[in-house]
Amino acid sequence: MLNEDDFPSNPDESTPKLDALSLRLAAANALIRRRRTIKPADMTLKSVANLHLATILENAKWAPTHGMTEPWRFFVFTGDSRQRLADFLQETYRRLTPEDEVRPDKLEKLGSQPLQAPVVxxxxxxxxxxxxxxxxxxxxAVACAVQNMHLTASAIGLAGAWLTPPIVYSDEMRDWLGLEPGDLCLGLFYLGWPKSEEWPETARSDLADKIVFHR
Structure with a gap:
């Protein structure tokens, strides 16, 4: 039977206190495990606020960078410029691919995907x-910057997808972006609001067989 000794004299004393470290860790865990790849076809064309876009790009620059070279470069396509990107991707695919190897489905996707998201x-x-x-x-370093972008987008509630059709690694893509020999294009990051109100679920395999401890 319960008696008065089972109840704290000060109710606040029975409430666990979360210290700053625990709160930061919980927030980091939740955000990292929330990140998903949501393809452009599953995004709406609702515009992304400039403030959100600026925050995403600002957080990208806080990635680790050996020698403080900050090698990331971002080329942002919105509005009509997405059509120019789509046209370039299709034209370059046709030019670089032997005629008998051109796949109509791949050609169509290169032209349609940039138009399915408000920001590329x-x-x-x-x-x-x-x-x-x-x-x-x-x-x-650039990959870490993209992860920062994706995590920030997830925190905002935006869908993100880092896609790498082979054509993005071509010299033609590098030159079209205004990069120089020795530089690289490492893909296209699509950004937009998800069509579904339900955030996608996913899973990861057990980590035990991917870790080797040396003691």
């Missing part, structure tokens, strides 16, 4: 003069 960001990697930092480390 071409991801560039800029090499530094002298190339002191290995290329792979610059690519890794």
């Amino acid at each position: 960001i071409a991801i560039g990697m800029k090499r530094q003069p002298g190339a002191k930092i290995p290329e792979i480390e610059e690519i890794e």
